[in-house]
Amino acid sequence: MAAEPVNVNEFQELARQALPKMYYDYYSGGAEDQHTLKENVEAFHRFTILPRVLVDASRIDLSTTVLGYKISAPIMIAPTAMHKLAHPEGEVATARAAAACNTIMILSYMSTCTVEEVASSCKAIRFFQLYVYKRRDITANLVQRAERCGYKAIVLTVDTPRLGRREADIKNKMVAPQLKNFKGLISTKVSSDDGSNLEAFANNTFDASLSWKDIGWLRSITNLPLLIKGVLTCEDAIKAVGVGVDGIVVSNHGGRQLDYSPATISVLEEVVHAVKGKVPVLFDGGIRRGTDVFKALALGAQAVLIGRPAVYGLAAKGEYGVKRVIEMLKDELELTMALSGCPTVKDITRNHVRTKHEALHSML
Numbered sequence: 001m002a003a004e005p006v007n008v009n010e011f012q013e014l015a016r017q018a019l020p021k022m023y024y025d026y027y028s029g030g031a032e033d034q035h036t037l038k039e040n041v042e043a044f045h046r047f048t049i050l051p052r053v054l055v056d057a058s059r060i061d062l063s064t065t066v067l068g069y070k071i072s073a074p075i076m077i078a079p080t081a082m083h084k085l086a087h088p089e090g091e092v093a094t095a096r097a098a099a100a101c102n103t104i105m106i107l108s109y110m111s112t113c114t115v116e117e118v119a120s121s122c123k124a125i126r127f128f129q130l131y132v133y134k135r136r137d138i139t140a141n142l143v144q145r146a147e148r149c150g151y152k153a154i155v156l157t158v159d160t161p162r163l164g165r166r167e168a169d170i171k172n173k174m175v176a177p178q179l180k181n182f183k184g185l186i187s188t189k190v191s192s193d194d195g196s197n198l199e200a201f202a203n204n205t206f207d208a209s210l211s212w213k214d215i216g217w218l219r220s221i222t223n224l225p226l227l228i229k230g231v232l233t234c235e236d237a238i239k240a241v242g243v244g245v246d247g248i249v250v251s252n253h254g255g256r257q258l259d260y261s262p263a264t265i266s267v268l269e270e271v272v273h274a275v276k277g278k279v280p281v282l283f284d285g286g287i288r289r290g291t292d293v294f295k296a297l298a299l300g301a302q303a304v305l306i307g308r309p310a311v312y313g314l315a316a317k318g319e320y321g322v323k324r325v326i327e328m329l330k331d332e333l334e335l336t337m338a339l340s341g342c343p344t345v346k347d348i349t350r351n352h353v354r355t356k357h358e359a360l361h362s363m364l
């Protein structure tokens with residue numbers, strides 16, 4: 001039997017061994033040259049952590065709150081599509097892991113378990129991610145079902161007017177299963193023998209005309225708090241605050257949409273500055289270590305989301321695997337906080353990290 005993984009990265013190889021190539025490629029891949037995919041991880045290497053010594057580190061408290069919900073650590077589960085392609089229990093297993101770790105799961109609009117199945121499976125705090133279809137009635141139906149079964153917020157993904165060009169999916173002629181959420185509403189099957197069926201589906205179905213003025217429409221169909229996911233610039237952060245969103249997720253969709261968009265950790269601080277504390281800023285992209293979580297918090301994120309690590313954990317070991325992934329990141333974050341003299345997440349400040357550029361500057 002393979003040895004137990006000792007870090008999150010080791011789950012990737014286990015997932016590769018567990019999954020059919022078509023699905024592993026779908027989960028792991030990015031758009032075009034995969035430049036942004038790689039940069040998301042590598043850009044973390046350009047920040048160092050500046051520890052403070054002789055701080056009482058006998059008790060470390062990782063807990064925080066997001067939209068008023070207390071969670072055990074600032075690490076949440078990002079929305080990722082179609083968990084049944086990774087494991088037969090699908091999103092139900094992921095939600096149970098989130099509940100066991102006392103954190104928040106954001107369920108993807110493109111989930112393979114229904115919003116109701118996930119809601120009744122456990123007590124996890126759940127948010128619901130949204131894509132907007134041309135058929136707005138279908139989107140409204142999903143929002144209202146999510147609200148009815150206790151999802152606490154809507155996370156509107158705004159970086160996907162069309163699906164990014166993922167070349168492995170094109171080569172594999174990636175096919176997606178019928179999604180139960182949409183049963184009787186719309187067929188998620190696209191009969192194209194050419195290229196990625198997922199891309200064809202998204203491009204036929206997603207409303208590419210979605211714009212800032214539609215935020216008002218969303219507000220008119222739900223009372224839930226609204227976050228927008230996929231902001232990378234100060235301009236958009238200011239617009240988002242201006243239209244009254246309740247939170248922002250700095251994200252480039254894990255490098256799967258616009259290739260050569262910046263690594264998320266490289267733009268986090270400017271977005272945080274633009275938002276001026278008016279709404280919480282969450283972060284995702286490339287989190288693989290507790291030190292990565294620490295760096296994102298130091299640059300102003302309220303919490304981070306993990307995408308692929310959770311999916312790899314699920315593919316490798318089901319619910320237990322997702323739980324282990326979260327626990328590993330929590331353990332690493334706890335150690336990082338102890339070693340850097342930060343007993344609580346509030347103690348983590350901008351002065352605890354330094355960029356390569358700042359390091360050079362300080363030598364002048």
Ligand SMILES: Cc1cc2nc3c(=O)[nH]c(=O)nc-3n(C[C@H](O)[C@H](O)[C@H](O)COP(=O)(O)O)c2cc1C
Nearest residue numbers: 027078079080081108157253254285286306307308
């Ligand atoms: C396989 C996969 C499926 C995804 N599906 C969705 C989705 O349905 N909705 C969404 O908003 N983002 C989706 N994302 C993006 C994630 O929410 C998140 O932004 C990204 O995975 C973060 O980067 P990381 O994988 O490096 O943690 C998906 C990402 C992956 C890897």
Ligand SMILES: CCCCC(=O)C(=O)O
Nearest residue numbers: 081110163198202253256
């Ligand atoms: C049409 C499915 C989109 C899922 C998604 O967001 C992704 O694969 O990145």
